[in-house]
Amino acid sequence: MTYIWTVKLFAGLPERLGMPELQLQADSEEMNAAELKAAISAQYPEHAALIQISFIARNHAYASDETCLRVSDELALLPPVSGGEEPQGTFRNEEIIERYVITSDTISSDDVLAKVIVPEHGAALAFVGTTREWTQGQRTVRLEYEAYAPMALATMRQIGEEIAERWDGALCAISHRIGVVGLAETSVVIAVSSPHRDSCYEASRYAIERLKQIVPIWKKEIWEDGSEWKGHQLGPWNPTEAQ
The missing domain is CATH 3.10.20.30 (Beta-grasp domain)
Structure with missing residues (x-):
């Protein structure tokens, strides 16, 4: 058969x-x-x-x-997900579940931050990723993002669960754009809160790096004279590795 x-x-x-x-x-x-x-x-x-x-x-x-x-x-x-700033690698609707969002609309950092601010936490941070104009001598016109949305939301929730376990109940919220993101526009906001600032800083950095590693979102860089898909650029990509 x-x-x-x-x-x-x-x-x-x-x-x-x-x-x-x-x-x-x-x-x-x-x-x-x-x-x-x-x-x-x-x-x-x-x-x-x-x-x-x-x-x-x-x-x-x-x-x-x-x-x-x-x-x-x-x-x-x-293919390897987007993220990283080291040697280049080239690879050619909105849905809300709790604090995790994939959207084609603009993102407000205040709105994402508000999802993690609670009375028992004394520290909150928001990381905002934007489209920059110049990268290694090439002028970017815009970025285009694509996501495997159901899995992206599931892995965002996974990151939140990992953070809560590692930093004693710390909260995380992530919103990521898909589609066209112009210069200086926000592509991602990651908000974290915790009882104390030290753990808040650590959890925020962890969330950013973990998103680059396991969340299936890809970006296409559009230049004045061409374009290319950018994948993971920090060494061999293995999202199944334990952290």
């Missing part, structure tokens, strides 16, 4: 493969994530290098190479 496996694609992958999702035939209704990536690479050998450094998501959670997948699962192939 032949089974049809469907895999959603994000960021530069739809452009490279020419479709928003791919389908491949297999003789089995089960395989692990490594086997699925190998099958996709065999079907699209010219993109094998990018496929091999991408991750499979199974039902909105990252899958390790050994994770067993079923043909009935919701599957996605996720």
Whole structure:
């Protein structure tokens, strides 16, 4: 019997493969994530290098190479997420759940901060990420963001749970834009509160770095003379690693 496996694609992958999702035939209704990536690479050998450094998501959670997948699962192939300032790597609606938002609308830092200010906390911080004009000598015209929204919201909530556990009940709220974000416009606001300022600073930094590592949001930099998808740029990308 032949089974049809469907895999959603994000960021530069739809452009490279020419479709928003791919389908491949297999003789089995089960395989692990490594086997699925190998099958996709065999079907699209010219993109094998990018496929091999991408991750499979199974039902909105990252899958390790050994994770067993079923043909009935919701599957996605996720290239490295956006973030980082080190050597460059090139990869070519709004929904609100509690304190975590993916939106195409403008973001107010005051609104996000208000979600974490509570009487028992004496410190609150908001990190605001904006589109800057110049990066390594290239002039950016705008950024375009894309998200795997259900999984992005789930991993944002995960970050909030990790922060609450590490810093004794600290609160976190994250709002991230998708779509076009112009120069000096806000793309992300991360707000954190805690009883004391030291833990608030630490938790805020943790939230920012963790968002870059595990939340499936990608950015496309649009320049005056071209564009490219930017992925994780801080070494090998492995969002399944424990922190």
